[in-house]
Amino acid sequence: xxxxxxxxxxxxxxxxxxxxxxxxxxxxxxxxxxxxxxxxxxxxxxxxxxxxxxxxxxxxxxxxxxxxxxxxxxxxxxxxxxxxxxxxxxxxxxxxxxxxxxxxxxxxxxxxxxxxxxxxxxxxxxxxxxxxxxxxxxxxxxxxxxxxxxxxxxxxxxxxxxxxxxxxxxxxxxxxxxxxxxxxxxxxxxxxxxxxxxxxxxxxxxxxxxxxxxxxxxxxxxxxxxxxxxxxxxxxxxxxxxxxxxxxxxxxxxxxxxxxxxxxxxxxxxxxxxxxxxxxxxxxxxxxxxxxxxxxxxxxxxxxxxx
Amino acid sequence: xxxxxxxxxxxxxxxxxxxxxxxxxxxxxxxxxxxxxxxxxxxxxxxxxxxxxxxxxxxxxxxxxxxxxxxxxxxxxxxxxxxxxxxxxxxxxxxxxxxxxxxxxxxxxxxxxxxxxxxxxxxxxxxxxxxxxxxxxxxxxxxxxxxxxxxxxxxxxxxxxxxxxxxxxxxxxxxxxxxxxxxxxxxxxxxxxxxxxxxxxxxxxxxxxxxxxxxxxxxxxxxxxxxxxxxxxxxxxxxxxxxxxxxxxxxxxxxxxxxxxxxxxxxxxxxxxxxxxxxxxxxxxxxxxxxxxxxxxxxxxxxxxxxxxxxxxxxxxxxxxxxxxxxxxxxxxxxxxxxxxxxxxxxxxx
Numbered sequence: 317x318x319x320x321x322x323x324x325x326x327x328x329x330x331x332x333x334x335x336x337x338x339x340x341x342x343x344x345x346x347x348x349x350x351x352x353x354x355x356x357x358x359x360x361x362x363x364x365x366x367x368x369x370x371x372x373x374x375x376x377x378x379x380x381x382x383x384x385x386x387x388x389x390x391x392x393x394x395x396x397x398x399x400x401x402x403x404x405x406x407x408x409x410x411x412x413x414x415x416x417x418x419x420x421x422x423x424x425x426x427x428x429x430x431x432x433x434x435x436x437x438x439x440x441x442x443x444x445x446x447x448x449x450x451x452x453x454x455x456x457x458x459x460x461x462x463x464x465x466x467x468x469x470x471x472x473x474x475x476x477x478x479x480x481x482x483x484x485x486x487x488x489x490x491x492x493x494x495x496x497x498x499x500x501x502x503x504x505x506x507x508x509x510x511x512x513x514x515x516x517x518x519x520x521x522x523x524x525x526x527x528x529x530x531x532x533x534x535x536x537x538x539x540x541x542x543x544x545x546x547x548x549x550x551x552x553x554x555x556x557x558x559x560x561x562x563x564x565x566x567x568x569x570x571x572x573x574x575x576x577x578x579x580x581x582x583x584x585x586x587x588x589x590x591x592x593x594x595x596x597x598x599x600x601x602x603x604x605x606x607x608x609x610x611x612x613x614x615x616x617x618x619x620x621x622x623x
Numbered sequence: 624x625x626x627x628x629x630x631x632x633x634x635x636x637x638x639x640x641x642x643x644x645x646x647x648x649x650x651x652x653x654x655x656x657x658x659x660x661x662x663x664x665x666x667x668x669x670x671x672x673x674x675x676x677x678x679x680x681x682x683x684x685x686x687x688x689x690x691x692x693x694x695x696x697x698x699x700x701x702x703x704x705x706x707x708x709x710x711x712x713x714x715x716x717x718x719x720x721x722x723x724x725x726x727x728x729x730x731x732x733x734x735x736x737x738x739x740x741x742x743x744x745x746x747x748x749x750x751x752x753x754x755x756x757x758x759x760x761x762x763x764x765x766x767x768x769x770x771x772x773x774x775x776x777x778x779x780x781x782x783x784x785x786x787x788x789x790x791x792x793x794x795x796x797x798x799x800x801x802x803x804x805x806x807x808x809x810x811x812x813x814x815x816x817x818x819x820x821x822x823x824x825x826x827x828x829x830x831x832x833x834x835x836x837x838x839x840x841x842x843x844x845x846x847x848x849x850x851x852x853x854x855x856x857x858x859x860x861x862x863x864x865x866x867x868x869x870x871x872x873x874x875x876x877x878x879x880x881x882x883x884x885x886x887x888x889x890x891x892x893x894x895x896x897x898x899x900x901x902x903x904x905x906x907x908x909x910x911x912x913x914x915x916x917x918x919x920x921x922x923x924x925x926x927x928x929x930x931x932x933x934x935x936x937x938x939x940x941x942x943x944x945x946x947x948x949x950x951x952x953x954x955x956x957x958x959x960x961x962x963x964x965x966x967x968x969x970x971x972x973x
Contacts, residue, residue, distance in 0.1 A: 511756060512751050512753060512756040512757040513756060513757055513758055513759040513760075514759075515717050515751075515757075516749070516751060516757050516758075516817075516820070517759075518715075518717060518744075519715050519717065519744060519747075519748060519749045520744065520745070520748075520770075520771035520774075520820070520824065521740075521741040521742070521743075521744030521745060521771065521774065521775060522770065522771060522774055523741070523774065526770060526774065530762065530766075530770065531759050531761075531762065534759075534761040534762070535759070535760070535761055
């Protein structure tokens with residue numbers, strides 16, 4: 317009998333570990349990180365508030381009412397009203413829908429694009445790699461803010477209808493964000509493919525499809541999750557910046573960025589803080605919460621990257 | 624369960640035979656050459672500068688010839704950096720050769736297209752040194768073993784699980800391990816998984832690259848016994864790469880000693896241990912620990928380190944450290960001469 321030392325106790329044998337205990341372990345670790353969980357809770361609350369909250373608001377129709385313009389917070393309007401007499405609280409929540417959607421959608425786009433191109437680059441190397449990486453380099457050499465401005469200005473120039481601008485802003489943001497994502501995935505890919513278990517797949521004669529989808533991508537998923545999470549915060553911020561400068565989503569559709577922009581004058585700034593404080597704080601809290609959660613995720617899923 | 628164990632070679636063997644261009648049935652232990660390596664050279668370029676120009680070459684394997692016969696166990700020994708692992712990796716084309724020829728059953732492994740090579744791959748399997756990094760942490764071991772069987776048509780989706788279970792059992796792993804992840808295993812168990820994975824391909828040749836060096840001694844013995852058992856049952860041919868002479872002595876029928884990319888001596892086990900002819904082999908053998916503390920032996924201690932393989936010494940590569948070196952060694956490369964009884968040595972003094 318050649319029983320291996322340290323083998324599982326015979327009684328445990330019947331119960332096979334069907335679920336990946338790796339993921340379960342990660343969840344357990346994450347739950348221990350109070351700060352990260354607080355971040356997650358805030359993000360979830362923010363989403364719930366923005367997507368469900370306006371349904372309970374009597375002012376959700378966004379109607380203007382000149383008789384109650386620029387009112388300070390009171391019992392009817394908890395966060396006051398703006399210069400067209402619209403309820404600020406309702407508008408902040410509605411704006412949150414747009415900002416969060418844009419953040420989420422552009423993250424999904426840029427992560428998909430970045431992962432795909434980065435994986436192709438790192439897996440096939442050679443010419444494919446050169447072409448993809450040079451395009452990425454080109455996009456990375458231009459600072460992203462001016463690039464966003466140029467795209468935004470083009471949007472205005474092409475007279476894109478306001479209700480469609482949101483979707484184009486998503487595209488623009490992901491176009492700016494994918495290169496860094498692709499680079500990270502490519503780097504990880506290059507390091508993975510030199511690992512012994514990947515050489516083993518070569519010796520076993522597995523085909524590229526199997527190697528890529530069954531061996532490489534599963535090892536990238538933790539990294540992708542972490543980057544994706546942190547990416548949402550960045551995208552929300554970029555969208556706000558763009559909208560603040562009037563180049564992103566424009567009025568009448570509210571976003572956190574263009575709400576602050578609407579209050580961008582001395583009187584509003586000095587006398588009516590309820591106009592710009594709520595959207596500003598929303599951006600601040602949401603982005604900080606997402607980043608804290610993302611950091612916690614990174615500690616759990618990608619321990620090597622710990623500062 | 625001897626019955627199930629016997630079923631494996633029969634079942635999967637039939638599928639493999641259809642898959643593989645083979646000249647008739649291969650007899651178990653015959654003098655027919657299974658693998659021939661002729662004048663193999665594997666150099667690694669040393670690049671430097673902005674344009675990555677090749678400045679020099681690390682001559683990891685420098686003109687090695689070797690013939691493996693079906694059913695034998697050939698031990699390849701040498702110190703770190705002697706190029707023994709590179710020989711193994713060059714055979715399976717993980718590292719591309721620079722020159723020379725490697726033939727498996729007469730087919731040049733480097734002359735065939737990628738597709739054909741992939742079909743041949745199951746026949747030559749590599750077992751890695753480090754059982755911790757050679758298994759993908761995110762793939763269940765059942766999948767790790769089964770996926771290659773499926774790809775090469777050695778199993779069908781209906782019976783792959785059964786076949787994996789059989790291989791696991793053959794390698795001394797309980798059946799319920801099949802759905803586990805590598806991190807749930809100890810080093811010895813992982814190495815068994817690595818062996819099972821190679822074995823599932825129903826190979827003819829297994830290249831074991833220091834398969835027990837990462838394990839502690841009690842586990843080493845178990846794994847070595849497993850290697851012997853599998854060879855008995857499957858008629859496998861091993862190329863066993865190791866720096867541990869006592870392990871090699873236990874397992875191998877023929878042994879080759881490498882130094883700085885060159886083969887200095889090959890001989891059958893008894894001959895090599897009883898009558899070593901090369902000064903390097905002698906020095907190595909004198910360093911093997913013997914479990915008899917009273918026994919006084921003459922220990923040959925080599926001076927200095929192994930020279931750089933980028934710029935190996937002229938003549939006999941060993942002359943810089945050889946206690947017996949004389950003028951001719953510096954100038955003339957010693958011929959790899961047949962000393963009779965399959966004993967070959969590359970030394971002017973032999």
